[in-house]
Every structure is written in structure tokens, then in C-alpha cells.
């Protein structure tokens with residue numbers, strides 16, 4: 180999968196995208212991720228990319244020209260799935276991530292300030308996505324979340340295919356609790372069933388834990404009660 184990210188803070192993105200799963204997938208050539216500095220396409224030699232809002236109001240708005248120049252400098256941009264991260268977008272969830280994972284080329288636009296001139300949405304953007312109902316200072320953290328959720332569903336990025344398969348099997352439920360050594364720590368014991376070696380009982384216990392935890396903590400994830 181090819182991924183291009185455009186931002187005024189390329190350094191904000193570089194280290195997280197060089198670590199762990201994503202970093203390894205890039206080394207293996209499974210992911211081709213490039214971070215672009217919007218200021219390379221600024222309208223003047225001072226690197227200006229923003230201006231005052233027409234109609235007045237607080238803060239600054241990002242001008243359209245640098246965004247058009249930056250996107251159009253990316254090879255294959257016309258065929259790419261071009262996404263704006265914005266609080267006004269559709270909500271990112273596992274279903275959206277798995278659909279994005281089928282795309283061969285994503286371009287992500289990360290705004291700052293009060294947002295980006297609407298003509299960028301009109302002229303360049305195919306999809307607007309939000310990662311949740313809280314206010315961020317810009318699109319960069321949202322782009323990282325989208326990239327992590329999406330790329331781990333791309334073939335070869337996660338080694339243990341089992342992790343992904345278990346997730347889709349138990350889709351829509353919270354995970355069961357996990358333990359490792361020691362069997363007792365500061366008086367807190369690992370549940371006996373996990374030390375028993377009875378695989379069928381362990382599976383049943385885990386499944387009950389998933390149901391219980393989901394009912395207690397995220398009842399909204401469970402199917403609705405049927406009327407009698």
C-alpha cells in the first residue's frame with residue numbers, strides 16, 4: 180500500500196511511522212509511506228500557508244494553493260483515495276478501516292489552525308474522516324490513528340495472522356483479560372482455569388469474560404434485546 184501524508188509538521192509524524200509494526204512493514208516494502216511538508220508548496224518565500232478568514236472571526240484558515248500544489252506533485256494522485264481528516268468527517272471505525280485497507284493508494288491531508296479553505300474539499304477530496312468526537316489541534320494525530328488501524332489490516336503487516344482472525348471472529352466484543360507469569364503477584368492470583376490446561380474450559384471462560392465485560396462496560400456494542 181502507498182500512503183502519502185501532507186502536513187506542516189512532518190517531524191510530528193516521522194518517528195511514530197518509523198517504529199514497530201509500521202516501521203518493519205516499510206523496511207519490508209509492504210508499505211510505501213511518504214510524509215510531505217506543505218510549506219514546500221507555500222505561496223511565498225516565507226513559507227506562508229494561511230491567511231485571515233473571509234467574513235471575519237478568530238484564527239487563521241489554510242489557503243488552498245499549497246494543498247493543490249502538494250497533492251498534484253504526488254505521482255498517481257488522480258487515482259488515489261484522497262482523505263481529509265476533519266471533525267466534520269464520517270467516524271472512523273473498524274468497518275471503515277477495513278474498507279480503506281483495500282485501497283492501493285491513500286493520500287491524507289492534515290490541517291491545522293481553524294481548518295482548510297473549503298475549495299480543497301470541493302476540488303481534491305473524496306472522503307472526510309474524523310477519529311472521534313473530541314477536539315484536536317490538527318489532523319496529524321488523527322492521521323496516525325487512521326494509518327495504524329488501516330495498515331495492520333494490510334496483508335503481511337501483522338505477522339500473527341491469528342491476532343487478526345481472532346479479532347474478526349469475536350468482532351464487536353471486548354477482549355477477555357490476559358495474564359502472564361508470575362501465577363501470583365502481590366496477593367493477586369491468575370484465575371485457576373488458565374493454569375488448568377483444559378483448553379475447552381479456557382475457551383468457554385474467555386468467551387464468558389468477553390460477554391460479561393461487554394455487557395458491563397460497552398452494552399452499546401451488543402445486539403439489541405428482542406421484544407417478547
Ligand code: JD8
Pocket residue numbers: 264265266289290291292293294308309310311312313314315316317318319321
Ligand atoms: C483536523 C484543525 C483544529 C479546532 C476548528 C477544525 C479529526 N476527531 C477530530 N477532532 N479534531 C480533529 C481535527 C481538528 C483540526 C483539524 C482535524 C484541523 N483542527 C480544530 C478548533 C476548531 N478546527 C479531528 N480528524
